[in-house]
Amino acid sequence: MEGSTPRSQKVITDQMVENITKVEELAYELRVREVMTKETKALSPDMTMRDVVEMFRVERISGAPVVDGKKICGVVSMEDIIRCLLANDIDAPASKYMTKNPITVKLNEPVVEALKYFVNAKVGRLIVVSQDNELEGIITKGDITRGYLRALQRQNEEEELRRYRAKHLFEDIESDRTSLILRYNIIAGDFRHGGAASSNIKRALLRLGASPQIARRAGIAVYEAEMNLVIHTTHGGIIRVEIEPHRMSIRIFDDGPGIEDVQKALTPGFSTATEQIRELGFGAGMGLPNIQRCVDEMILESSPGNGTRLKLKINLDKDTTTDEKLSPIKENAKNESANTN
Amino acid sequence: MNVQELIQLIDGNLLTSPNHLDVEIKGGFGADLMSDVLTSIQPEAVLLTGLCNPQVVRTATMADVSAIVLVRGKVVPVETIDLANQEGIPLISCLKGMFELCALLYNAGLPSFEKPLPNSDCGCY
Numbered sequence: 001m002e003g004s005t006p007r008s009q010k011v012i013t014d015q016m017v018e019n020i021t022k023v024e025e026l027a028y029e030l031r032v033r034e035v036m037t038k039e040t041k042a043l044s045p046d047m048t049m050r051d052v053v054e055m056f057r058v059e060r061i062s063g064a065p066v067v068d069g070k071k072i073c074g075v076v077s078m079e080d081i082i083r084c085l086l087a088n089d090i091d092a093p094a095s096k097y098m099t100k101n102p103i104t105v106k107l108n109e110p111v112v113e114a115l116k117y118f119v120n121a122k123v124g125r126l127i128v129v130s131q132d133n134e135l136e137g138i139i140t141k142g143d144i145t146r147g148y149l150r151a152l153q154r155q156n157e158e159e160e161l162r163r164y165r166a167k168h169l170f171e172d173i174e175s176d177r178t179s180l181i182l183r184y185n186i187i188a189g190d191f192r193h194g195g196a197a198s199s200n201i202k203r204a205l206l207r208l209g210a211s212p213q214i215a216r217r218a219g220i221a222v223y224e225a226e227m228n229l230v231i232h233t234t235h236g237g238i239i240r241v242e243i244e245p246h247r248m249s250i251r252i253f254d255d256g257p258g259i260e261d262v263q264k265a266l267t268p269g270f271s272t273a274t275e276q277i278r279e280l281g282f283g284a285g286m287g288l289p290n291i292q293r294c295v296d297e298m299i300l301e302s303s304p305g306n307g308t309r310l311k312l313k314i315n316l317d318k319d320t321t322t323d324e325k326l327s328p329i330k331e332n333a334k335n336e337s338a339n340t341n
Numbered sequence: 342m343n344v345q346e347l348i349q350l351i352d353g354n355l356l357t358s359p360n361h362l363d364v365e366i367k368g369g370f371g372a373d374l375m376s377d378v379l380t381s382i383q384p385e386a387v388l389l390t391g392l393c394n395p396q397v398v399r400t401a402t403m404a405d406v407s408a409i410v411l412v413r414g415k416v417v418p419v420e421t422i423d424l425a426n427q428e429g430i431p432l433i434s435c436l437k438g439m440f441e442l443c444a445l446l447y448n449a450g451l452p453s454f455e456k457p458l459p460n461s462d463c464g465c466y
């Protein structure tokens with residue numbers, strides 16, 4: 001995407017700098033040893049600049065470290081070669097034109113350390129050394145970019161592999177009736193993590209090969225139920241999801257105060273939520289009706305003092321997503337806007 | 342329009358890492374009531390909201406939202422940004438208010454992705 005880099009830079013705020021991004025995370029995770037170029041050609045201090053130029057041409061490189069015995073004493077880059085050529089001094093030893101005291105990074109340092117040098121020192125390459133300061137290789141900005149791409153691709157492949165394995169789970173295991181059971185303990189009042197179980201369930205369904213529409217319906221239904229556990233129960237509750245190839249059964253149960261009037265609780269707009277919960281954007285009395293809309297079957301059992309048990313079923317083999325449910329009605333939306341214009 | 346174009350149009354600040362910026366936004370939806378979002382939003386919409394707790398991101402994940410715009414330049418808790426990064430949903434803050442943003446996006450050709458309720462009786466009096 002051309003021009004995307006400067007544009008995305010425009011929207012970087014101070015706040016963003018404070019918050020570590022995913023790419024930055026990689027800069028801390030990846031080590032110099034994982035991205036560097038190993039087996040670097042090294043120069044000796046008494047090599048002539050003529051030989052250095054010839055070596056750069058043959059090896060197609062634009063810089064190399066100068067090593068005296070085991071000691072790293074400098075680095076020769078294109079800039080140094082240009083200085084030498086301008087002085088018409090091509091037969092001088094490398095030690096005369098090399099940049100002394102080159103910047104080094106250690107094998108095990110995170111890539112972010114190398115990035116800091118690149119930003120501050122405006123150099124093209126850094127020398128990578130072992131714990132004993134012996135030459136191990138060099139690292140360039142290009143190495144880091146390639147390392148990033150490899151790491152990102154690896155992460156992608158891992159997700160693909162997880163999906164592949166999950167999809168074949170039911171085919172590879174033979175039994176008269178195979179099902180996968182997921183259990184989640186939900187803590188009352190934990191608004192920070194409320195919804196994490198639903199995220200995990202939705203992701204599991206997608207990995208198992210469910211259609212995005214079905215994963216969405218299941219996600220919304222379980223999320224509403226999960227938030228009910230967070231908001232309304234005394235000790236939280238349990239979400240149990242049983243996935244079979246043709247359907248999923250979800251049971252959400254708690255030992256909370258129970259529901260006074262089940263019929264009333266199912267009425268859209270009826271709510272017992274407090275002001276604090278409403279401020280979070282919940283408690284509009286749409287939870288249970290919304291769950292009902294998303295699933296193929298719903299049974300609600302509850303009485304005061306006896307907790308609440310919610311049983312849901314969603315068919316997986318045929319997509320029962322209808323207009324009544326959550327199917328996208330993009331065409332209608334487009335027409336509507338066309339009419340208004 | 343995609344997320345990048347949306348940010349430019351509304352002069353917004355991207356709070357999450359610069360990923361998923363080429364994700365297509367097919368419509369818009371504005372609400373402060375997460376229950377409304379879960380009930381009526383269609384997939385691949387931009388969600389405009391004045392709330393900025395992590396539940397906004399959870400709701401967006403469940404409802405296949407393409408991007409979230411937090412209106413009126415609210416101060417956003419770190420956990421909300423963390424969660425948005427984790428779930429891969431671009432989080433954008435904007436100084437403009439809800440009404441102005443809705444109008445801006447609608448005029449730019451973004452249709453409403455708010456579905457009418459199956460039964461019009463919402464129970465409100």
